Amino acid sequence: MASSSSAVQQAEVFPDGVTEYVPLRGKKYDIKKPHITDQPITMKNWYQHVNWLNTTFIIFVPLIGTVSAYWVPMQWKTLIFSIAYYYFAGLGITAGYHRLWAHTSYKASLPLRIFLAAGGAAAVEGSARWWSRDHRAHHRYTDTEKDPYSVRKGLLYSHIGWMVMKQNPRRIGRTDISDLNEDPVVVWQHRHYLKCVIIMALVVPTLTCGLLWGDFLGGFIYAGILRIFFIQQATFCVNSLAHWLGDQPFDDRNSPRDHVITALVTLGEGYHNFHHEFPSDFRNAIEWWQYDPTKWAIWIWKQLGLAYNLKTFPQNEIEKGRLQQVQKKLDQKRATLDWGIPLENLPVISWDDFVSESKNGKAWISVAGVIHDVGKFIADHPGGKALITAAIGKDATAIFNGGVYNHSNAAHNLLSTMRIGVLRGGCEVEIWKRAQAENKDVAAVND
Amino acid sequence: MASSSSAVQQAEVFPDGVTEYVPLRGKKYDIKKPHITDQPITMKNWYQHVNWLNTTFIIFVPLIGTVSAYWVPMQWKTLIFSIAYYYFAGLGITAGYHRLWAHTSYKASLPLRIFLAAGGAAAVEGSARWWSRDHRAHHRYTDTEKDPYSVRKGLLYSHIGWMVMKQNPRRIGRTDISDLNEDPVVVWQHRHYLKCVIIMALVVPTLTCGLLWGDFLGGFIYAGILRIFFIQQATFCVNSLAHWLGDQPFDDRNSPRDHVITALVTLGEGYHNFHHEFPSDFRNAIEWWQYDPTKWAIWIWKQLGLAYNLKTFPQNEIEKGRLQQVQKKLDQKRATLDWGIPLENLPVISWDDFVSESKNGKAWISVAGVIHDVGKFIADHPGGKALITAAIGKDATAIFNGGVYNHSNAAHNLLSTMRIGVLRGGCEVEIWKRAQAENKDVAAVND
């Protein structure tokens, strides 16, 4: 605890209250010196751009493992253990690194935190502290230059490129991780990261399979190396696939998307549009029938008294978000349709002109103070020619709206596309009123 | 032709231009005499309420046929012919009676009209003239007392009850069928209806199966009676199932509904919500992947030159209808959600009071001229406690909207539920402006 607090005090504090990220091990880089990423990649310096440590762990080791597997027979006990260990490491990332530490969407007792930190180490994806710092930056600066794994730089970049290639530490947005510096489990795992990885990712699976059923080599290759490979590729999908494939039911301004395939691959982290909108919700899937085993695990831990203070956003807020997105899509759609000439752009026509034009062969019908030319529609009228023809030159407001037939919404829509003018003074009845008024008191009319 | 025109002249003409329906055969009923349906059904008079002719054709004959089928072996040639004849009779109803005559959704050459009238007779569902009159009344008075088969009277009534029980002819809404009286095929079929039925529904299938492969009895039972039974029950579903099962993508004020099951049963008449909204469209299904064999048949006849003037509603109108229905649902949903206290119901608080209350322990934050109490939310804030606490007692409009973090839609929604007051004079900057103005010219301020 003492050491972790002192680390926070060393850190530079910025005007907005966010402290700089300070690695707690290894040589300190000088943030003011020029960085290799300031130079373009050339034939001569490309190898300096590659992050060889990461590349070894993410690409070379898995490749060697895959090739070796050819000579190592698969025992079924080892297979079952590998799958179980896969879930253990996966939950370390999804329930631990992601939902607990990066988003503090629930609180975990010490034993559970140790379990999750161990699982996370077994997945070989960096320390919880480093991972959460980057992930918070990813949420705060989604899709911008400061997003450490912005999908705008390409699907491959967001999946693996950001680790395989060296990144300028100054580029990644700053975020506050003072709460993580207070968690001794996080600080301890960060300080002893390499030891943790070797023990949890390789030694434990090798010894388990070796000592329990004599399959040292299988434990090393299958439950160790290949299992690491699968869990890495699976969880990397949260940064790539989840920002590329699927729907956007809550917000379409940024890239996060919901898709069941991503959820199946990532232990339930596939409802990513929801997640970016409600990051501190301990759920990623909100429907009971959606696949979110990470949520189920957290819920079980809660029943066991290991997890508590599970955060959820109010259902009201979730429904509001969904509704606004549907509304937005609907408004976009509405703008592409023809709703008729706006009333204010139509000429104003007097009642007498309307009647006389209709007598002279125009097929004009007045409905609700608006004059419509139904000429082209008479032959198509579902109610027959006779009825519609009888209304020409008349105020058909009442007969159109139920007097003869209560027309559907569709009929009202169609009618509006036939507008050609607005009746001076409103409906026929207004004209009568006005005529009366004019005889008595002209000043009362406002024309 | 002459006889059909004279029938129209005999008919009473009503003020709205619609002529009374006049049966062209059998004894004329006197519309002014009291009708059996004016009396309630009792143990003594129930048999007078039953329409025995219809009941014989719809219930007794099919029952006898089903029982007889037990002793009649099924030949596969007869089976195939029965299915083909089923489609012939079905199209007579759907493409003929319904889309051509009741809705004039396309025009058909004389040979096609004869083909359809023959198929319609084979289905034993009344003459095209009688069927169309009722069907037009059904569209014009959907779900009301004047609807001949209103589903509001029960699913069974709309399916079969309206035929099995006598109906008061005065009850059914009047509709204009003057166009049908001009069609010699319709008039001829109406006049010679009973002969048409016996020949098309029973004689033709019996003789076909008998003369071609010697299966007289099978032709009578399977291609005749049982085939009639199936086609009747299937097409009756348009009046029952189509008003009872499924979605209402265009209008939910009345009962018509869209469902693929209804479509499968009724040769494509299952998109009935669309159909009631756009009745003179020759299609019932508008998507290519929806099942509407009646539409396909009409389209093929068009290619063969037998059908022409196929009517469709503009896609623009269809999309508008769909959009308005989604909007309606959305508005209903919106009304059930909490959108925060409306601004006009909030107290007006001065900038100085806001600042001093915040200093005295209230967790108040001003965003866009509105004061919010974030006290209960600080611990849950996804952006951490530090940032949100730093904004207390301040105008956080800029930092909330991108200065520090560009909050999502969800955050804006949540914020509105925390409203507790409106800042007198707007944002902080307005307060400053006013202070300046007050020193110079008090009259310029409108408070």
Ligand code: HEM
């Ligand atoms: C003025 C322009 C008119 C338009 C754009 C129009 C449009 C329509 C449309 C789209 C329908 C199909 C059913 C529906 O969607 O509700 C319809 C049906 C009908 N219309 Fe009109 N109509 C017009 C005028 C009239 C007038 C003036 C009358 C009567 C005097 C009338 C009487 C009917 C009747 C009785 C039906 C029912 C037909 C049926 O569904 O079988 N319409 N009209």
Ligand code: HEM
């Ligand atoms: C005043 C009431 C506030 C509300 C209701 C609120 C709400 C939220 C919500 C819902 C999120 C989740 C991400 C999102 O939906 O956009 C969020 C994230 C964030 N908020 Fe606030 N916030 C408030 C004030 C502030 C203030 C004043 C600041 C900064 C001074 C701030 C800084 C942040 C940051 C940096 C994040 C990103 C955290 C992450 O996604 O990792 N918030 N806020």
Ligand SMILES: [Fe+2]
């Ligand atoms: Fe993301």
Ligand SMILES: [Fe+2]
């Ligand atoms: Fe996240």
Ligand SMILES: [Fe+2]
């Ligand atoms: Fe209907």
Ligand SMILES: [Fe+2]
């Ligand atoms: Fe219809």
